Amino acid sequence: MPGHVCHLQRSLYGLKQSPRAWFKWLHDFLLSAGFTSSKTDVSLFYYSTGESRVFLLVYVDDIIMMGNDSKLIDTLLHRLSTAFKIRDLGTPGFFLGIEMVSAGDSVVLSQCRYMTDLIGRFGMVDCKLLSTPAAVTKSVIPSDELFDNPMQYRRIVGALQYLTITMPDLAYVVNRLCQFMHTPTTEHWGLVKRVLRYIKGTLDYGLRLTPSSSSRIHAFSDSDWAGCPIDWKSTSGFAVYLGSNLISWLSKKQHIVARSSIEAEYKALADVSAEVTWVVSLLRELGLYSSGPATLWCDNLGATYLCANPVFHARTKHMEIDYHFVRDKVASGEFVVNYVSTADQLADIFTKPLSAPRFATLHDKLNGGQRILRSSYGQCIWRLFVDDARPFHFCGRDGGAAYYK
Structure with a gap:
């Protein structure tokens, strides 16, 4: 009837307010369960009792939980399962495109699968390897010859941005490539292919975290x-x-x-x-x-x-x-x-192209030169669970879980 409006009883996927409604529901429940919302990072919640601590990090409807008390984690997980349809996937091996691999008492964060998929998607499987992602003698300057497929350029550069999560050595060159999203030229496309040739040679590298x-x-x-x-x-x-x-x-x-x-x-x-x-x-x-x-x-x-x-x-x-x-x-x-001194300046790799020996030295000092090793995880207790309504796949190699958007 004229003058009447519909009152939405439930939030649905696709509506503009759905993410906000979902997070508010989860936020209110976690607070009622004893968690404290971080004022520094709104997606982080923590639970403390005595010497026991549990941290819960939310990414949309994917959640990762970490703590030093397995019984407390089980208790909190059971409490969450009473309000949400979730599934405990155990120790994470693959989360949001990032693989967590044990290396002694350390953990190496790797995006090997993501890099392999990226290289295959853009036809660079058989490319020759390079030791640096950017040439020292060549500056990124404007060119009259525009690249004939700017959408492909934007797709691949956007994918490279996510790769910098575990590859800090790519931060400078990806930042430079992002500055030409609107009108990429053939020169810029050549630089993109150089980055892919460098990635092909660093598939077994990751970011190491040590206790x-x-x-x-x-x-x-x-x-x-x-x-x-x-x-x-x-x-x-x-x-x-x-x-x-x-x-x-x-x-x-x-x-x-x-x-x-x-x-x-x-x-x-x-x-x-x-x-x-x-x-x-x-x-x-x-x-x-x-x-x-x-x-x-x-x-x-x-x-x-x-x-x-x-x-x-x-x-x-x-x-x-x-x-x-x-x-x-x-x-x-x-x-x-x-x-x-400039010779000991580790941030030099983020400001300019470097020669291969200098680049390799800083790459290793940034913890980016850690090769992936396979063994059991350390003492830190991790639990991983997601909204059960979304598809997931168990990876037999590491016993973790892979998520597909």
């Missing part, structure tokens, strides 16, 4: 001043370590043109400072951070002095105010900024 008694955070930041030949903007890069484990990295073009190398390096310091602040906030919320100030390493003495020396203020009036976020952190004692 560590230290929760000390240290980070490396670097910048390639005016490295882009198109707009002369600089590229920032950083690598953040928790103990000996690489946990965060970035390669990103800066938004403004830096007038000096000090300004470019200081902007990179500001970027890594924001990331380290977020990491420290998350660890403190979870009760896992008890170390002293985080250490930031920079290979530019001018930028290092600028963090604590107000004498440089007259030379830096043109800088944006948020750059001095670093100085405030140093003054409060939360950060310590030290100088590191």
Whole structure:
């Protein structure tokens, strides 16, 4: 009848509010079950009682649970099964395209299957291997000859973005390729094929995570001043370590043109400072951070002095105010900024193409050079479960589960 509207009783797949309704339902139930919602990461929930801790991470309707008490995990899992149709898939071997493989007391995160599928999908199975993903002598510059299939370029570059989750050595080149999504040229397509040839030779590599008694955070930041030949903007890069484990990295073009190398390096310091602040906030919320100030390493003495020396203020009036976020952190004692030589700068791999020997050295230091080994998992207890309404497949090799969207 005119003037009447329909009142929706249940949320359905495909409606704009469905994801929000689903997450609110899950969020409210987890809170009622005793979980605490993280203020730093909205998709993370944690449960603490005495010495026992359980962490639950949500990705749409795929959920992974980790803790140090198997009985508590079983109890919480049973409580969840009373409200949701879920299935416990045990120790994860394959989750959201990422394979978790044991290597002694460590775990290697690998996307070998994803890389193999990517190479086969774009006809590069029989390609020759390369030792680096980007050429040192060749810059990405505009070309008059447009690539005849820009949709294919966008598909493959988009797929490469997901690969950087476990391949930090691809961060720089993928960032560069993403800057030409609208009008890719044949030159850009050649660079994409070079990346695939590099991936073909690194199928058995992954990101290694090792148990560590230290929760000390240290980070490396670097910048390639005016490295882009198109707009002369600089590229920032950083690598953040928790103990000996690489946990965060970035390669990103800066938004403004830096007038000096000090300004470019200081902007990179500001970027890594924001990331380290977020990491420290998350660890403190979870009760896992008890170390002293985080250490930031920079290979530019001018930028290092600028963090604590107000004498440089007259030379830096043109800088944006948020750059001095670093100085405030140093003054409060939360950060310590030290100088590191360019030869020891690990973030160099995120700012520019490198020669094969230099690239291989930094690749290994980023924990990216860990080859996959097969053995039993360590002591950490993992549980994996999903919405039973979605298709899944058990992988016999590792006993994990593979998910298909």
